[in-house]
């Protein structure tokens with residue numbers, strides 16, 4: 178069987194105590210790096226948790242996740258999915274990697290998920306559910 182070209186991984190994790198500045202720095206750098214590497218997805222942070230989806234070329238995603246899981250800024254990573262995909266779902270969302278820590282970005286994400294759910298209903302249902310719970314922590 179031919180290996181799939183694209184892969185996606187999603188997880189939630191517990192954040193160590195980070196200042197707003199630390200969080201913003203992490204979010205900004207992540208966005209820049211992912212745009213450079215052609216990685217799409219989302220990253221959300223609430224007081225003590227991260228929720229992230231990364232998608233892109235299989236090798237790139239697997240290598241990145243190895244780095245992310247060793248990052249001391251968070252722990253207790255719980256994978257939600259880790260699977261090959263035909264087409265990255267978030268490629269058409271705001272055309273880049275999106276960091277969600279504002280209501281505005283969140284409502285845009287909700288409309289995106291709503292409009293995309295025909296492609297992969299279960300996946301989008303799960304993402305919407307977690308994203309929703311996540312935002313309510315604010």
Ligand SMILES: Cc1cc2nc3c(=O)[nH]c(=O)nc-3n(C[C@H](O)[C@H](O)[C@H](O)COP(=O)(O)O)c2cc1C
Pocket residue numbers: 203207210211220227229231241244245246248250251
């Ligand atoms: C919650 C969390 C999410 C992260 N997500 C990404 C990411 O999507 N892309 C990325 O390049 N680094 C991400 N990082 C940072 C990596 O863990 C790591 O610091 C970075 O890739 C190091 O890159 P370097 O080895 O090139 O210096 C994340 C870190 C944390 C704590």
